[in-house]
């Protein structure tokens with residue numbers, strides 16, 4: 001004679017174990033997801049590298065250039081002299097986009113000075129052609145420049161004025 005044992009299913013216990021397993025799974029998933037999602041956020045170092053930079057320009061002399069680092073690039077701040085600014089008008093016919101109408105400028109810099117305040121020019125000091133380091137030569141007829149140099153920035157393959 002064989003005996004078949006019959007177990008009675010305890011539905012309440014089954015529901016309790018299912019619920020407890022679900023809760024433990026959700027807690028485990030949260031512990032995994034929180035640091036994982038945290039890695040998607042930029043680090044403090046990265047945030048600082050792209051943050052705005054404050055520069056004290058109150059003591060800049062006319063014609064002086066400051067170089068600061070921003071996002072790993074040199075940024076030039078040039079305090080232009082009245083002569084530098086008037087030179088723009090003299091060279092109007094030689095400039096490709098005199099009023100900055102077709103160049104990618106912020107709205108406040110879409111003007112012939114490419115600047116919010118004409119006296120101050122702020123540019124990234126890297127050539128857009130192939131990334132050479134331009135040379136700042138503000139003096140008219142600089143000794144190491146060609147004759148009739150009007151002052152400006154020299155690029156190995158071209159030049160631009162202030």
Ligand code: FES
Pocket residue numbers: 127128129130131132133155156157158
């Ligand atoms: S990279 Fe500067 S002129 Fe070509």
